[in-house]
Amino acid sequence: MSALDLAEQALRSADGDEALVVVQSERSGLARFAGSEVHQPTLVENDVVELQIVRDGRLGIASANRTDEEGLGVLAARASEAADAAPENPDFPGLAPAAEPPAVEGYDEEAAALGAEDQARLAAAAIEASELELYGFFTSGLTELALASTTGLSVSQATTDVAVLALAAVDGASGYAEQTSWRAADVDPAGAASAAVEKAKLTRGAVELEPGSYPAVLEPPAFAELLAYFSYDAFSAQGLLEERSYAFDKVGTKVFDERFSLADDALDPRGFPKAFDFEGTPKERVALVENGVLSGVVWDRATAKRAGRETTGNAPPSSLRHWGPLTFALSVAGGEADTPAQLAETLGDGIYVTRLHYLSIVDPREGIVTGMTRDGTFRIRGGRVADPLVNLRFTVSVPQLLAELPGLTREPVLINQNAYYDERYPTGLLSPAVATARFDVTGVGSGPGV
Amino acid sequence: MLELCEEAVAAALGAGASYADARVVVRRSQVVGTRNRRVERLDDSETQGIGVRVLVDGAWGFAGERQLDANGAQEAARKAVAFAKAAPGGHVRALALVEPARGEFRTVVDRDPFSLPVAEKVELCLRAEEALQHEDVKVTSASVRAQREHKLFVSSDGASTEQEIVECGGGVDALAARDGVTQIRSHPSAHGGSSAQAGWEFVEQLGLEREAPRVGEQAAALLRADQCPCGITTVVIDAEQTGLQVHESIGHPTELDRVYGTEAAYAGTSFVKADDLGSLRYGSERMNITADSTTPGGLGSFAFDDEGVPAGREPIVREGILSGFLTSRETAARIGSGSGGSMRADSWSRMPLVRMTNLHLEPGQGSLDELIAGVDEGVFLQTNKSWSIDDKRLNFQFGTQIAWEIKGGKLGRMLRDATYTGQTPVFWGSLDAVAGPEEWTLHGLTNCGKGQPGQHAHVSHGASPARFRNVQVGFRQ
Numbered sequence: 001m002s003a004l005d006l007a008e009q010a011l012r013s014a015d016g017d018e019a020l021v022v023v024q025s026e027r028s029g030l031a032r033f034a035g036s037e038v039h040q041p042t043l044v045e046n047d048v049v050e051l052q053i054v055r056d057g058r059l060g061i062a063s064a065n066r067t068d069e070e071g072l073g074v075l076a077a078r079a080s081e082a083a084d085a086a087p088e089n090p091d092f093p094g095l096a097p098a099a100e101p102p103a104v105e106g107y108d109e110e111a112a113a114l115g116a117e118d119q120a121r122l123a124a125a126a127i128e129a130s131e132l133e134l135y136g137f138f139t140s141g142l143t144e145l146a147l148a149s150t151t152g153l154s155v156s157q158a159t160t161d162v163a164v165l166a167l168a169a170v171d172g173a174s175g176y177a178e179q180t181s182w183r184a185a186d187v188d189p190a191g192a193a194s195a196a197v198e199k200a201k202l203t204r205g206a207v208e209l210e211p212g213s214y215p216a217v218l219e220p221p222a223f224a225e226l227l228a229y230f231s232y233d234a235f236s237a238q239g240l241l242e243e244r245s246y247a248f249d250k251v252g253t254k255v256f257d258e259r260f261s262l263a264d265d266a267l268d269p270r271g272f273p274k275a276f277d278f279e280g281t282p283k284e285r286v287a288l289v290e291n292g293v294l295s296g297v298v299w300d301r302a303t304a305k306r307a308g309r310e311t312t313g314n315a316p317p318s319s320l321r322h323w324g325p326l327t328f329a330l331s332v333a334g335g336e337a338d339t340p341a342q343l344a345e346t347l348g349d350g351i352y353v354t355r356l357h358y359l360s361i362v363d364p365r366e367g368i369v370t371g372m373t374r375d376g377t378f379r380i381r382g383g384r385v386a387d388p389l390v391n392l393r394f395t396v397s398v399p400q401l402l403a404e405l406p407g408l409t410r411e412p413v414l415i416n417q418n419a420y421y422d423e424r425y426p427t428g429l430l431s432p433a434v435a436t437a438r439f440d441v442t443g444v445g446s447g448p449g450v
Numbered sequence: 451m452l453e454l455c456e457e458a459v460a461a462a463l464g465a466g467a468s469y470a471d472a473r474v475v476v477r478r479s480q481v482v483g484t485r486n487r488r489v490e491r492l493d494d495s496e497t498q499g500i501g502v503r504v505l506v507d508g509a510w511g512f513a514g515e516r517q518l519d520a521n522g523a524q525e526a527a528r529k530a531v532a533f534a535k536a537a538p539g540g541h542v543r544a545l546a547l548v549e550p551a552r553g554e555f556r557t558v559v560d561r562d563p564f565s566l567p568v569a570e571k572v573e574l575c576l577r578a579e580e581a582l583q584h585e586d587v588k589v590t591s592a593s594v595r596a597q598r599e600h601k602l603f604v605s606s607d608g609a610s611t612e613q614e615i616v617e618c619g620g621g622v623d624a625l626a627a628r629d630g631v632t633q634i635r636s637h638p639s640a641h642g643g644s645s646a647q648a649g650w651e652f653v654e655q656l657g658l659e660r661e662a663p664r665v666g667e668q669a670a671a672l673l674r675a676d677q678c679p680c681g682i683t684t685v686v687i688d689a690e691q692t693g694l695q696v697h698e699s700i701g702h703p704t705e706l707d708r709v710y711g712t713e714a715a716y717a718g719t720s721f722v723k724a725d726d727l728g729s730l731r732y733g734s735e736r737m738n739i740t741a742d743s744t745t746p747g748g749l750g751s752f753a754f755d756d757e758g759v760p761a762g763r764e765p766i767v768r769e770g771i772l773s774g775f776l777t778s779r780e781t782a783a784r785i786g787s788g789s790g791g792s793m794r795a796d797s798w799s800r801m802p803l804v805r806m807t808n809l810h811l812e813p814g815q816g817s818l819d820e821l822i823a824g825v826d827e828g829v830f831l832q833t834n835k836s837w838s839i840d841d842k843r844l845n846f847q848f849g850t851q852i853a854w855e856i857k858g859g860k861l862g863r864m865l866r867d868a869t870y871t872g873q874t875p876v877f878w879g880s881l882d883a884v885a886g887p888e889e890w891t892l893h894g895l896t897n898c899g900k901g902q903p904g905q906h907a908h909v910s911h912g913a914s915p916a917r918f919r920n921v922q923v924g925f926r927q
Contacts, residue, residue: 028903029533030902030903031533031537032715032902034710034711034712034713034714034715035710035711035712036540037539037540037541038509038510038537038539039510039539039712040510040512040712040801040803040901040902041510041511041512041533041534041537041801042512042513042514042799042800042801042903043512043513043514043529043530043533044513044514044799044903045514045515045516046499046514046516046799047516048497050495058489059489059492060492060494061491061492061493061494062493062494062495062496063493063494063495063496064495064496064497064498065496065497065498065499065516066496066498066516074496078494078496079494081494081568082492082493082494082568083492084568084569085492085567085568085569085571085572086489086492086572087489087572087576089488089489091488116513116529116532116533116536117532117533117536119533119536120533120536120537121536123537124537133711135711135714135715136715137715137902139903165715165902166715167714167715169711169714174714242486242588242589242625242627243588243627244588244589244625244627244632318491318493319493319495321490321491322483322485322490322491322591357718357840357841358718358838358839358840358841359838360836360837360838360847360849361836362835362836362849362869363632363867364632365627365630365631365632370836370838370847370869370925371838372838372839372840372841372845374718374840374841391840391841391845393838393840393845393847393871395847395869395925419716419899419902419903419904420902420903420904421899421903421904421905421906422904424903442847442871442925443845443847443871443925444845445840445842445844445845445873446721446840446841446842446844446845450711450714450719
C-alpha cells in the first residue's frame with residue numbers, strides 16, 4: 001500500500017470529523033563504522049500514521065505505526081479524545097485547503113534501489129580508500145510523505161537521500177569530509193574518505209591558540225552548522241511574533257554584509273527538494289536575507305494567521321510544532337572565490353575551520369552561539385593554510401560574524417542536516433565556504449584525533 | 451510476544467548467527483503543551499515493532515520491523531543476518547559472560563498517567579501558565595508528558611525478560627523581553643522540565659502552579675539585573691546544573707564505547723583511556739560518582755538492560771579516582787572487567803548503545819547555606835540555559851538562567867547571562883564541597899543524544915549543590 005493510500009484509509013477512520021492525516025514511510029539502511037569496521041548497522045522499515053482531528057477549532061493529534069483496521073480505530077479514538085480535551089483555540093487557522101504542489105526533483109531510482117548489501121558495500125568502499133582508521137557511516141533511504149485531509153488535500157512525495165560521513169583519525173590527527181545528495185551517483189564514499197585522510201595528515205602536531213577575535217575561513221560544514229543553529233530561531237516567525245528572536249525589529253534592515261544572501265528554497269534541485277510542508281502547503285522559495293538586508297522569516301498557518309499574512313509553507317512535523325515554522329532548506333548564495341584556499345589568501349592571517357562540534361545557543365536575541373571546532377583547525381599565515389591548531393572553543397555573535405564577509409566560494413555545497421533521530425526526513429543546507437573578519441575564540445580544548 | 455522474540459532469535463541462529471537477541475517494544479507517549487494560554491501540543495503517539503541484533507563471524511547486524519507477527523520477526527532476523535554477512539568484521543567480538551536473566555519488572559505507579567483524562571492535563575498546564583503571567587513576560591509555556599514502554603527481550607544466551615516502564619514529567623517556562631533583552635526562567639528545570647520513572651503523582655509533586663509566580667517574577671527581574679561579571683572566582687552550583695555537569699563531563703567520557711572510539715564521528719570520543727582505570731585522578735577527594743540503575747524514580751532504572759544484564763550499582767569515581775566505566779557486554783569483555791549493564795536503545799528500530807543509567811554525585815555534608823557561607827566572593831549558579839563540551843569531553847562551557855552574587859558568605863544581587871567554562875579534570879579537581887543528603891535531588895532529562903542513526907536516552911542524575919574554586923566565569927571581556 002502506498003503512503004497516500006494509507007493516508008486516505010486513515011482519513012476514513014475519522015468519519016464525521018474535520019481531519020488531516022500525515023503518513024511518513026521509511027525504508028533505510030545505515031552502515032556505521034569505527035576503526036575501519038562496521039559496528040552499528042541499522043536497517044529500518046516503518047510507516048507512521050498521524051491523525052489530526054479538529055472539532056470546533058480544537059485540535060487533537062495521535063500517531064501510531066499500527067496500520068491495520070483495529071490500529072487505525074484506536075488512533076481515531078485517541079485523536080478524538082485529545083480534540084475533545086482541548087479548549088477552543090481562536091488562533092487555530094484551520095486545515096490547509098487543497099492545492100497543487102509544485103513539481104520537484106528529489107527522487108532517484110538508483111538511490112531507492114540501494115539495499116543492505118549495497119549500503120555495506122559502499123561503506124566498505126570508504127573504508128578501503130582510507131589509509132588511516134576511518135569512522136563514520138554510509139546511509140541511504142527511501143522516504144515518502146503523504147497528506148490527505150477532509151479539505152480535499154491529497155498529496156504525496158517520495159524522496160531519496162544518500163550520505164557518506166568520513167572521519168579519518170588516529171591518535172593526534174583527524175580530518176573530516178562528507179557528501180550528501182538525493183542522487184546515488186553524486187556520492188563517492190571513496191572520494192570522501194580520501195579527502196578526510198588528506199585533511200587528517202595536515203593536523204599532526206596541533207598547537208594551542210591564544211583566545212581572541214580572528215579572521216577566519218569556515219568550510220561549508222562549519223558554516224552550515226553555525227547558520228542552522230542561528231536560523232532555527234532567527235528566521236522563524238514564532239520568535240518574531242513573540243518579540244524574542246534576533247529578527248524582531250530588524251526586518252527590512254541591512255544588518256549583514258551585502259555579500260550575504262540567504263533563502264529557504266525547498267525547490268532547489270541541488271538540495272533535498274520538497275513539494276509541500278507538513279500542513280500540505282505548497283513549497284516556495286522564501287528570501288530571508290538579500291544583499292545583507294534581513295528581508296523576511298518563514299511562516300506556517302498558525303503564525304501567519306496571527307500576523308494576518310500568508311504561510312510560506314514551512315510548517316514542521318507536529319512533534320516540532322513548539323519550535324514554530326522552521327527553515328528546512330537554507331541556501332546561501334555563492335560568492336566569487338573558487339576555493340576555500342582563495343578565501344585564505346584574501347584574509348592573509350587568521351584561522352581555518354573545517355567542522356564544528358556541540359553547538360549551543362547562549363543568547364537567541366543577540367544570536368550568540370558557542371561550540372568547538374574539530375577535525376581540521378589551522379592557522380592561516382601569509383594567505384596560506386599553515387600550522388594545525390587544537391580544537392577551539394568559540395563563542396560568537398552570528399550577526400557580527402556575518403557583518404563582514406570578505407568572501408564566499410562560488411558553488412554552495414549540500415551539507416547534510418539529518419542526524420536520523422525519529423522519523424527520517426532528509427534535510428540539507430546549501431552552503432559555500434565563507435571568510436569572516438571576526439570569529440571569537442574563547443578557549444582551547446582537546447587536540448585532533450581519537 | 452515473548453514467542454515472537456524467540457522466533458526471531460531462532461530464525462537468526464538458523465540463518466547463521468552465532469549470537470542473536472530480539473526486543474519487542476510497544477511504547478505509548480503523551481505530550482500536552484500550552485503556550486501563551488493556547489494549547490500548542492496535544493499529542494498521543496504509539497510505536498511498536500521488533501528489533502533483532504545478531505553476531506555473524508564477528509560482525510554485528512541489526513534490523514527493525516514494525517510488523518509484530520511471525521513474518522515480521524523472521525524478516526527482521528533475516529535482514530540483520532544478511533547485513534552482518536555483507537559487512538564482515540575484522541576481529542572476533544566476545545561478549546562478557548552473564549547469567550541468563552529471566553524475570554519481570556514493572557514501575558511502581560500510584561496514578562496511571564494514561565487513565566487520567568487528557569482534559570485534566572490541559573487544565574493543569576493552563577492554570578500553571580496563568581500563574582506565570584507578568585507584564586514583562588512575553589512567552590509563557592507549560593507542558594506535561596507521560597510514557598509507558600512495554601519491552602520484551604530474548605537472547606540466544608537464554609535471557610528472557612519482560613518490563614513495563616512508566617515515566618511522567620513536566621515543566622513551566624517564562625520568557626521575559628524588554629528593550630532588546632530577553633531572559634528565561636524555568637521550573638523545575640530547563641528544556642522541558644524534569645521527568646521521573648513514576649506515575650502521575652510525580653507531576654503533582656512538581657508544584658508547577660505553585661512555583662509559577664516565582665518563575666515569572668524572576669524572568670522579569672532578570673531583565674533589570676546586572677550582567678554576571680567575568681573573572682576567576684568561586685562558584686556554587688545548584689543540584690540541577692551540577693547534575694548536567696556530571697552528565698556531560700563524567701557520564702559521557704566514561705562510556706566505554708566512546709573510549710574505544712565507536713562514537714568518534716558524531717558524539718566524539720573521550721579524554722579517558724581504558725587503562726586509566728584505577729589510576730586517573732578525575733577530581734578532588736570529595737568527588738564520588740556512582741552509576742545506579744536501581745535508583746527509585748530514575749529514568750535510567752530497570753531490572754535488565756537491553757542486553758538482558760541485571761541492573762546494578764557501580765562506582766565510577768571514588769575519592770576522585772576513576773574506578774569504573776559504563777559498559778556493554780562487548781566492551782566489558784574487551785576491558786576484562788564487569789559484565790555490562792548500560793546498554794539501551796531508544797526504540798525497537800535502534801541498536802542498543804552504551805548509555806548512562808542514573809549517574810549520581812554522592813552527597814557530602816552540610817546545607818546549601820553552609821556552602822555559600824564558605825565563600826567570601828563568588829557566584830551561585832542556578833538552572834541550565836546553554837551547554838557545550840568538546841569531542842573528548844575536556845573543554846566545556848555552560849550557561850545558567852540565573853545567578854546570584856555571593857559576598858561575605860551571603861547571597862547578594864541577582865545576575866544575568868552567567869556562563870562558566872573549564873577543563874574537566876581541572877574543574878573537578880577544584881571541587882571543595884558537596885552539600886549533604888538533605889540537599890540531594892534527582893533530575894531526569896529526556897534529550898541525551900548519541901548514535902547514528904540518532905537516539906535519545908532518558909537519564910537521571912542525583913546531586914546536591916556543589917562548590918568549586920578558581921573557576922572562569924563569563925566569556926565577555
